[in-house]
Amino acid sequence: MNCYYHPTRPALGLCKHCQRGLCAECLAEVGEVLACKGRHEEQVQAVEQLVARNLLQSRRVGLNYRRNAIFYFLSGALFSGFGLYQLRFAGLQALFLLLIGLFLLYAAAANYLESRKFRS
Numbered sequence: 001m002n003c004y005y006h007p008t009r010p011a012l013g014l015c016k017h018c019q020r021g022l023c024a025e026c027l028a029e030v031g032e033v034l035a036c037k038g039r040h041e042e043q044v045q046a047v048e049q050l051v052a053r054n055l056l057q058s059r060r061v062g063l064n065y066r067r068n069a070i071f072y073f074l075s076g077a078l079f080s081g082f083g084l085y086q087l088r089f090a091g092l093q094a095l096f097l098l099l100i101g102l103f104l105l106y107a108a109a110a111n112y113l114e115s116r117k118f119r120s
Contacts, residue, residue, distance in 0.1 A: 005036075017043045069111035076104030 003009045003023035011021030016033045017040035028037040035044035080101030086094040 072108035076101045
């Protein structure tokens with residue numbers, strides 16, 4: 001592959017913005033990636049900053065999912081236990097509390113599984 005701007009020179013890499021081949025004279029290093037010198041440096045830097053922020057945010061989201069899973073599990077266990085306790089006194093109210101508890105336990109399991117996706 002040859003340089004897009006100098007067709008007689010071999011390309012050393014590709015611009016992250018436009019994917020064009022670049023020779024040593026045309027490339028600029030932006031962090032750990034390459035960009036067209038004087039043309040796409042700002043765009044590539046903006047993309048790299050967005051990627052870094054997204055990685056940080058994905059770690060935070062993973063922590064939130066785990067915290068929610070613990071909360072839902074405890075709430076579900078509490079509602080299920082109270083529903084089972086009330087079952088001998090008031091049938092319909094106890095069934096309602098059992099359903100809420102089971103739903104919260106299901107939400108806890110779903111949140112736990114989702115949090116495993118974000119572990120690095």
